[in-house]
Amino acid sequence: MIAQALALLLAATSASAGADEHLLAGAQRFRDGRFDEALVEFRVAQRLGAQGVDGYVASTLVKLGRYDEAVEAFGGGDGPGADPLIDYYRALACWGARLYGCADRLLAGIGDRSGPKVAEQAARLRGAIAAELRREPTPASIDWYLGRCADEQRVGRRALAAALGREAIGLAARRGDHYRRAEAERLVQALAPGRP
Amino acid sequence: MLSLLAAAALAAVDPCAPVEPAAVPDAAGAAEYRAVAAAEAAAGDPDTAAIAWRRAAALDPSEPTARAALARLCAEVGPRATPSRDPLADGIRALDAGRYAEAAERFRAAREGPERPDAALLEGISRYELGEDAEATRLLRIAEADPAHRETARLYLGLLAWREGAAREAASLFGEASASPAIASLARDLERSARWDSPLLLSFVAEGGYDSNVSLTSDQVAPADKGDAFGGLSALALARPFGANGLFLRGAAAAQEYARLDRYDLTLLEGAVGARWWRDGSGATAEYSLADRTLGGSSYLLTHRLLATGAATFGPFTLTGAWQGRWESYASAYADYSGFLQRADARASVALGPRLRLGAGWGWARDATDLAVLRWSEQGPRADLRLLLGRRSRVAAEAGATFRTYDQHDPGVVYATTAAAGAAQRDVILDGGAAFEHDVGAGVTLRLALLARWSHSNVPAFDYTKVVPSASVGVVFTP
Numbered sequence: 001m002i003a004q005a006l007a008l009l010l011a012a013t014s015a016s017a018g019a020d021e022h023l024l025a026g027a028q029r030f031r032d033g034r035f036d037e038a039l040v041e042f043r044v045a046q047r048l049g050a051q052g053v054d055g056y057v058a059s060t061l062v063k064l065g066r067y068d069e070a071v072e073a074f075g076g077g078d079g080p081g082a083d084p085l086i087d088y089y090r091a092l093a094c095w096g097a098r099l100y101g102c103a104d105r106l107l108a109g110i111g112d113r114s115g116p117k118v119a120e121q122a123a124r125l126r127g128a129i130a131a132e133l134r135r136e137p138t139p140a141s142i143d144w145y146l147g148r149c150a151d152e153q154r155v156g157r158r159a160l161a162a163a164l165g166r167e168a169i170g171l172a173a174r175r176g177d178h179y180r181r182a183e184a185e186r187l188v189q190a191l192a193p194g195r196p
Numbered sequence: 197m198l199s200l201l202a203a204a205a206l207a208a209v210d211p212c213a214p215v216e217p218a219a220v221p222d223a224a225g226a227a228e229y230r231a232v233a234a235a236e237a238a239a240g241d242p243d244t245a246a247i248a249w250r251r252a253a254a255l256d257p258s259e260p261t262a263r264a265a266l267a268r269l270c271a272e273v274g275p276r277a278t279p280s281r282d283p284l285a286d287g288i289r290a291l292d293a294g295r296y297a298e299a300a301e302r303f304r305a306a307r308e309g310p311e312r313p314d315a316a317l318l319e320g321i322s323r324y325e326l327g328e329d330a331e332a333t334r335l336l337r338i339a340e341a342d343p344a345h346r347e348t349a350r351l352y353l354g355l356l357a358w359r360e361g362a363a364r365e366a367a368s369l370f371g372e373a374s375a376s377p378a379i380a381s382l383a384r385d386l387e388r389s390a391r392w393d394s395p396l397l398l399s400f401v402a403e404g405g406y407d408s409n410v411s412l413t414s415d416q417v418a419p420a421d422k423g424d425a426f427g428g429l430s431a432l433a434l435a436r437p438f439g440a441n442g443l444f445l446r447g448a449a450a451a452q453e454y455a456r457l458d459r460y461d462l463t464l465l466e467g468a469v470g471a472r473w474w475r476d477g478s479g480a481t482a483e484y485s486l487a488d489r490t491l492g493g494s495s496y497l498l499t500h501r502l503l504a505t506g507a508a509t510f511g512p513f514t515l516t517g518a519w520q521g522r523w524e525s526y527a528s529a530y531a532d533y534s535g536f537l538q539r540a541d542a543r544a545s546v547a548l549g550p551r552l553r554l555g556a557g558w559g560w561a562r563d564a565t566d567l568a569v570l571r572w573s574e575q576g577p578r579a580d581l582r583l584l585l586g587r588r589s590r591v592a593a594e595a596g597a598t599f600r601t602y603d604q605h606d607p608g609v610v611y612a613t614t615a616a617a618g619a620a621q622r623d624v625i626l627d628g629g630a631a632f633e634h635d636v637g638a639g640v641t642l643r644l645a646l647l648a649r650w651s652h653s654n655v656p657a658f659d660y661t662k663v664v665p666s667a668s669v670g671v672v673f674t675p
Contacts (some may be wrong), residue, residue: 036244038249043232044225053335065283065305069239075399092308098331128338140330 021048035063055081059089067096068152068160076159078102080109080168088108088118096124099163101170104129137171139179145171146180149187162191211269215250217257226256233265242269255670277486291318296325313342317349329356347376354390359475363393364674371638382550384635389637393440394674396433402430402476403452405645405666410457412476414657424460428452441473445487459492470503477509495527512547518556535565542554543578551584559596574600574623590634622652639672 012148026041037062052072058073070093074186078094078101081087087106094102107129145168165188170180204433233248246269252262287302306312320335333356340349356370370387374380381388391397408423430450437443446468453461483503489496505518519540526534543557560575580595585591600623631645647664 037247039244040229040248043235043248044228045528047228049232055223062308063305064241064244065301065308066239067304096304125313144330150542179296185314 017026019045022048023050023053026060030056030060030063035060039064055083055086055089058093058109060063062089062093062096065139066094067093068157071097071099071102071163072157072160074164076161077162078105080106082114084110085118087113088122091122091125094130096162097160097163099167100129100133101167102163104133107146133174137174139175142168142171142175142179146184146187149184153187153191158191162188165191197329212246212266215253215257215263215266218254221257222255222381223259226252226259226262226651229255229411230259230262233262242272279579284312284318287315287318287322289321296322296664300328313339313345317345317352320349321352324352324356329359330417332356333596347373349385351379351386354383354386357388358386358393358440361393361441363390363440364395366390367394367674376609379585381584385584388635388639391674393436394672395436395439399432399670399672401428401430401668401670402429403666403668405664407454407662407664409660410454410460410663412651412660412662414659424457425455426452429551430464436609440477441475443469443471445469446483460576461492463490464488474507477514480506481502494529496530497527498525499523514545514547516543516545517541532567532570535563535571537561537563541578543580545580548565552584555580555582569602569604570658571603572600572621573603574591574598577626590633590635591630593628596626598627599623600625619654621653621655622656623651623658625649625651639674641670643668643670 022041022045026038029038042057058070060100061070074090091103091106149161149164161175229252233245237245249262249266276308283302283305289301290299300322303315306315316335321334323332336349339345350369351373358366367390374383393617403618404427406416406425421573433447437446450464468486469487472481473479485501502524503520507516539561540621541559545551545555556579562573576598580594583591602621604661605620630645634642647660
């Protein structure tokens with residue numbers, strides 16, 4: 001599906017010929033399940049100025065199980081995007097990075113915009129997430145997310161750090177004592193785009 | 197360039213295979229691949245980096261950076277197969293090889309999309325091995341929901357609970373895990389061990405047997421009736437208010453009576469306080485104990501003892517060390533034996549498969565009695581074996597040799613007819629023992645044991661032999 005989307009993209013965009021070749025080569029490898037090779041081609045295409053390739057890089061990172069990098073590459077947001085298929089990969093990235101609230105919001109936004117297969121998979125994943133979120137979060141869980149948030153901020157992965165902070169806010173909100181919620185909100189505000 | 201890429205895409209190649217130069221060199225394209233390779237290597241993905249380095253080297257054979265980086269990368273990771281497209285199979289291979297971090301990531305990839313309890317179980321096991329207990333618990337709870345994986349998941353949940361100090365919960369989980377015949381033996385062993393780690397533990401042992409040489413007297417001078425039957429009862433209470441690790445209090449009482457030789461009847465009362473920290477077979481314990489003993493109904497021996505033990509486990513290997521120092525105050529009839537007794541030993545053991553463990557070590561002791569002629573030092577080797585026979589039975593055997601030397605000749609004793617007159621006493625003591633244990637029910641263990649000793653001395657009165665067969669029943673409660 002990604003490869004088909006790319007074919008349409010290539011027809012509609014005016015990226016350089018070299019970038020197009022790498023983008024198409026990446027799509028072919030992605031379709032063949034050779035995700036590490038696909039990633040190399042997408043990365044080269046990215047460097048050569050191909051437009052709109054970030055989502056494909058991130059989707060390939062999901063396939064490689066590099067969820068944290070994928071969340072960063074997707075930009076860390078959890079609002080619905082233009083492409084429900086890409087949103088599904090964003091949700092998988094969040095799920096793999098233990099950002100269950102993020103994954104749930106993305107999956108909820110896919111709704112009827114996708115085909116039946118993705119919709120069915122999204123529904124199953126939401127069921128698993130609902131089971132995961134049924135219990136009241138422990139302070140240790142919130143500590144873990146805030147600790148990771150600080151770690152990722154330190155190494156410059158701000159989008160991932162913000163996503164981890166938002167997850168901590170969501171968990172804290174589900175506790176009666178709102179454990180460390182204000183601290184998490186300050187962290188996320190500091191990580192907003194445009195802030196140093 | 198596209199034709200080259202398409203040709204390369206036809207088949208996956210070993211990233212460390214020789215690089216074929218491209219038909220049309222492209223230095224600019226190679227530079228882009230090199231940049232991607234460096235970024236992937238920095239991101240910690242050597243597989244993807246290797247692919248990019250190969251493309252760079254093919255497109256610009258004269259440029260040395262890519263070839264050097266590829267050679268370095270391949271030297272680090274060694275020859276390996278191209279990763280398969282089955283992350284579960286890859287994960288199992290990594291798990292078998294002990295590469296737990298890699299295994300966990302493979303299993304996580306296998307769990308992409310709808311939940312797979314098998315992959316959740318395996319990732320949970322990998323996370324357990326990595327010490328990521330919270331995530332391991334979450335994954336194992338997912339696997340536990342699937343009847344096909346329930347017992348194995350509970351076994352590992354038990355291990356996690358045990359590691360957290362929740363021994364009672366761990367014992368319960370091990371008990372539930374033993375419903376699976378495939379892991380019943382291991383689960384029952386763990387259940388028994390975990391029960392010993394409960395916050396409060398009570399145990400009672402009833403024992404009976406026959407001692408062929410109660411007084412340790414020489415074959416040459418002993419009376420004909422030196423053997424006697426004996427029976428004993430003992431009780432132990434162990435409290436660990438802060439869990440398996442931390443402070444502990446111990447109290448013990450024991451009584452042993454002989455059928456005829458009642459002057460050797462023994463009682464013991466002991467109280468101890470200590471601290472312990474153990475995890476995965478490694479750790480340390482320190483303890484102080486006060487004990488009072490009577491012999492033949494009369495006051496006999498009061499001791500203060502300091503004990504320190506520790507162990508370190510590396511895979512199947514375990515190194516153990518222990519030291520104890522005991523200040524001994526004997527009753528007036530035995531006052532010359534009072535003093536400071538120290539013992540130390542070191543042991544190395546190896547598990548040969550899941551059922552057999554072999555150990556070997558060396559022991560040392562020094563008794564600094566108040567009376568100089570009674571002081572001695574001893575040391576010698578020991579070897580032992582532990583073998584699980586089945587779900588509920590096991591055998592242990594041990595053998596050792598001890599070489600004891602007294603500090604000086606004792607001219608006052610009437611039996612001092614040494615081979616070399618005036619020489620200090622030297623003893624060689626050989627010990628052997630074997631025990632068979634069978635768990636007849638939850639917390640109830642039957643034990644049959646045989647101990648034997650042969651002692652040879654340059655003072656003939658100290659030559660003796662001794663054989664002690666015994667049977668006992670032990671009951672452990674964890675209220």
